[in-house]
Amino acid sequence: MQYNVKFDAFEGPLDLLLHLINRLEIDIYDIPVANITEQYLLYIHTMKDLQLDVASEYLVMAATLLAIKSKMLLPKQEEDQFDESFDFESEEDDPRNELVERLIEYKKYKEAATDLRTMEEERGLMYTKPPSDLSDYSREAALDLGNMDISLYDMLGAFQKLLRRKKLQRPVSTKISRQEISIEKRMAEILELLGRFNHRKSFYELFPVPEKEHIVVTFLAILELMKRKEISIDQESNFAEIFVSSKGAELLGNH
């Protein structure tokens, strides 16, 4: 499990390579390909050993590294030998060039993302309020749709603003009014409900409120009632409807 989570520490093969370069204190402009390829493959193999899903991009990069490595092992071509601009040309032909460029390009945006993160946090420290209701001051100005210059994104943007604002603004009192129901209470409710319905009810009918908390509490309440042997569950066959019965049902001989 731990590894699953940690795998997300990398945003892809480029991110992993940058990490290796940094960790091995390698000059990004002069990457020892053999070394880094070895490290990279070690990583990929371990991922596999740990039975983690290795995204195809990582495998493509592994192939690229191997290709660069083999190109670098090839002997220099004869014709280059007496060429005065040998050094320059060999730099031009460096099989690592493309990869280095990609790494540098990616790194720029990775750093820019860090800046954005800081800005996001700073901005999050400022709280706003919704526009006041100014209906008392207005007489309705009738405008037709043609005059408006709004897009779907304006609407979405306004909605996001609202969502952000609401999160920051819900006063403490709402917390109390929205207090979730306890498992104990829900257990009592379920028993009471079963009592009213001949002590037997479809499992799904015990989830009348389409809210996550309510569903979870109900589910836990059912489990607890089962544990205490106050209810039983039956299902005629696989995928058939599940029924929940309380003790009264058995006494009445109701299924």
Added chain:
Amino acid sequence: MEIINWKGILESLLFAAGDEGLSLKQISGVLEVDELRANEFISDLQEEFESSNRGVTIVHLAGVYQLVTKKEFAPYLKKLVESPGAAHLSQAALETLAIVAYKQPITRTEIEEIRGVKTERPIHTLVSRALIKEVGRAEGTGRAYLYGTTKEFLDYFGLKNIKELPPLPEKVEDDPTEEDADLFFEKFQESVDL
């Protein structure tokens, strides 16, 4: 000893609370002082607002303290509302439109619960521009109007149907476990809805 800027804190709290305002209890809770003390702070701040060239002041309404614009500036607010800049939809109207689009059919009260402010005017604006319309009545007492989007809404935004609206992001998208749970709940919901 560190000097705590009570007035600044109190003002920021009241500002962020907007029209919902804050009770004495909430204020004393956040400031970690007793209610008597909190009351003093409020009075002090109120006095300062009243006696200065500030644009807002504190009122005590329906059990909560809230910031409001001073009455003397009403003519300027009126001017703001009537200024030609209002040719495009206000943010209030856009927010309302988004809520209707994603949660239809929905009553005004439900919209107001989500927005946290009165929404009569934005609804009126949207209805008069034919972007939303009454699509029925809610069950129960009051039988409030339910609002939904119109064909003009789809035309205006170039949508074939309402399903073409971009889906809303699930809460915290960077938590994959959260998402699995959501998927679970969706599936579960489907079966419950049967």
Added chain:
Amino acid sequence: MEIINWKGILESLLFAAGDEGLSLKQISGVLEVDELRANEFISDLQEEFESSNRGVTIVHLAGVYQLVTKKEFAPYLKKLVESPGAAHLSQAALETLAIVAYKQPITRTEIEEIRGVKTERPIHTLVSRALIKEVGRAEGTGRAYLYGTTKEFLDYFGLKNIKELPPLPEKVEDDPTEEDADLFFEKFQESVDL
């Protein structure tokens, strides 16, 4: 002659506008002064807010001026909210957003070339959070969508306009932000050593 309380008027206008904010044009329109003068008023008020024990200040975000609480009071405001867990953007979404911000307009394929991984999901998240939008279609086969940043993007990161983005780092230096990854690497190393 009657002395007009510019500051009071301006504050009441900004207060009423809330997070919709006001453009310089709107402000100068309501105050009936030219934009240069309006700008002076805003600066004066902003200075007063900053230098006093006020709880709010004026910021220039996404082309509009708005009142916001001062950052220093955030700890108190946090006490007032139910769950401070505002949905932060994931690393994938932030990287994608950085690429869009600096290279807009840009297609998904181009973003993926830079990141070296599939980027469908982050784009989807960013669109639904209204941080990026489709701004056109690329030439050539496929006519892929081009993405650009939105007004909400500026607001979300506290920017006046897109030019305020910090310059893209040009030189590659040693990366100091590697702690998390190192932690992983240690774990990883341990398992390799097994």
